[in-house]
Amino acid sequence: MKPIYLDHAATTPVLPEVLTTMRPYFSLHYGNPSEPHQWGQQARAAVDEAREKVAQFLGAKPQEIIFTSGATEAINLAHKGLIEAIRETQDVKRKNFTPHIVTSSVEHKAVLETCRHLEKMGWASVTYLPVDQDGLVNIKDIKKSVRPETVLVSIMYVNNEVGTIQPIREIGETISQINKLRMASPRGSARGDNGELKIYFHTDATQAIQYLDCQVAKLGVDLFSLSGHKFYAPKGVGVLYFKKGMPIVRQQDGGEQEYRLRAGTENVPYIVGLGKAIELVQQNKEHSANLRPELRSREFIEKLREKLINGVLKIPGVGLVGQPKKNAPHIATFLVDGVEGEAMLLLLSEKGIAASSGSACTSGLLEPSHVLTAMGYRPEQAHGSLRFSLGQGTNDEEINCVIKVLPEIIQRLRKMAPKL
Amino acid sequence: MNFSQIYSKKVLEHIRHPRNMGEIKNPDGVATVGNLVCGDIMRLYIKIEKKDGKDYIKDAKFQTLGCGAAISTSSIITTMVKGKPLNEAEKITNQAIVEALGGLPPTKIHCSLLAADALKKAIENYRQSHKK
Numbered sequence: 155m156k157p158i159y160l161d162h163a164a165t166t167p168v169l170p171e172v173l174t175t176m177r178p179y180f181s182l183h184y185g186n187p188s189e190p191h192q193w194g195q196q197a198r199a200a201v202d203e204a205r206e207k208v209a210q211f212l213g214a215k216p217q218e219i220i221f222t223s224g225a226t227e228a229i230n231l232a233h234k235g236l237i238e239a240i241r242e243t244q245d246v247k248r249k250n251f252t253p254h255i256v257t258s259s260v261e262h263k264a265v266l267e268t269c270r271h272l273e274k275m276g277w278a279s280v281t282y283l284p285v286d287q288d289g290l291v292n293i294k295d296i297k298k299s300v301r302p303e304t305v306l307v308s309i310m311y312v313n314n315e316v317g318t319i320q321p322i323r324e325i326g327e328t329i330s331q332i333n334k335l336r337m338a339s340p341r342g343s344a345r346g347d348n349g350e351l352k353i354y355f356h357t358d359a360t361q362a363i364q365y366l367d368c369q370v371a372k373l374g375v376d377l378f379s380l381s382g383h384k385f386y387a388p389k390g391v392g393v394l395y396f397k398k399g400m401p402i403v404r405q406q407d408g409g410e411q412e413y414r415l416r417a418g419t420e421n422v423p424y425i426v427g428l429g430k431a432i433e434l435v436q437q438n439k440e441h442s443a444n445l446r447p448e449l450r451s452r453e454f455i456e457k458l459r460e461k462l463i464n465g466v467l468k469i470p471g472v473g474l475v476g477q478p479k480k481n482a483p484h485i486a487t488f489l490v491d492g493v494e495g496e497a498m499l500l501l502l503s504e505k506g507i508a509a510s511s512g513s514a515c516t517s518g519l520l521e522p523s524h525v526l527t528a529m530g531y532r533p534e535q536a537h538g539s540l541r542f543s544l545g546q547g548t549n550d551e552e553i554n555c556v557i558k559v560l561p562e563i564i565q566r567l568r569k570m571a572p573k574l
Numbered sequence: 575m576n577f578s579q580i581y582s583k584k585v586l587e588h589i590r591h592p593r594n595m596g597e598i599k600n601p602d603g604v605a606t607v608g609n610l611v612c613g614d615i616m617r618l619y620i621k622i623e624k625k626d627g628k629d630y631i632k633d634a635k636f637q638t639l640g641c642g643a644a645i646s647t648s649s650i651i652t653t654m655v656k657g658k659p660l661n662e663a664e665k666i667t668n669q670a671i672v673e674a675l676g677g678l679p680p681t682k683i684h685c686s687l688l689a690a691d692a693l694k695k696a697i698e699n700y701r702q703s704h705k706k
Binding site for chain 2 (some may be wrong): 203344491493494495497500501503504513514515519520522531533534537567569570571573574
């Protein structure tokens, strides 16, 4: 039987046309973009072109695009780079100033662990906002948690485990209103010196690129992170968008690359690949009405997911997490009563099906998913979680196959379990 | 999705074909270990037979809610104790379980502790209920 890959939220394959575009930059156009000779300049032109494509996709300027090794690095740079820059300027004026970050409890580990690092070092204090049953943050909570020292709000665009779309635009507007008040308040007002500190807004958009609006101005974000391998570019390349003029200090020191914000010779072939992949996403978004149905990614995937959801929910004792209709179209997460997630993955893999789970046994940490527990699910529910994430290669037969084998697997495991 | 990178052949074999799965009606000893919060829960049943004044484990069965490692450790422990004198069976350590399975990944060693614990407690349960 042909294997069935339903873990596209974890990673996607590199598209053939992406690979074709990358290929000459390994052994043919292998120059170092920092060199003035023709080899170097050829590579420079390719990197510039990719940067242009990313900038266009985000509605940004090329000078606002930094290539990184992935979203994790982009996120580290955004958070640490901003906090360091602010501490540098504020330390001079005032002692005992600790910048404050507002984030959510359902962020990816890249954000959570970066925030914890900043807390541990005493460089920032952090508020981790709760979410509701559907995984949404409440804008009122953001407003309430903002303090005079708040300099960064970091909220993910789409949750990777359950697909919840956060109201980024509304949050952006809220922050912009607060900023207007702050900027208007004269020196020596209730906030004293803080009057001039702006709140910057970061979103981790790793799971959003293919299906949602990523125009940074519309979203009202100052920092925007993404990773190539979630949209058919290779692993090991990502992007940080940062609004021109905002304070940021590089975290990787060395040469002058990436506007002196990320030292190290550019990963030319991968950057080229990311540029091509993001161009393909943009074409898909723009022309989806004229495309064959299987290429209209959003509609196509939503339809397949609906079929999957309807089929899986027929199994007794299986529930859906969140509200898929309001969520990103490629993720469906279920909670299966009386079964442990890893055991399901194992038996699914025996049938050639790849999925994912937030169970403790799959994390290596022996803790159930922090996302599901933040959404109010009990650990024993989280242990039985099962995530399917669809992609371009997903088709009807694959969904039929999952719907057919999953009930048997669940039944088999439930039969094994003790009655409590 | 290659669980054979994570688990040994023996572990996978026990997950595919668990031995002695199910319940013993009127067991001589039974124990339930682990808890739902941690994700693994294991129940072990034993049936005892006396031969020449000595206690033997005549039958052993398990029921487990848990990951692949939990299923395989509970399956293999039933095969390790069946037919063994009680005083030998109770000496089975978690290392012995791990060895019998051809190893377990480091993060899964706690599952073998669970199986060894279930056996110990099932034997205790038998001794307590059969004290004169």
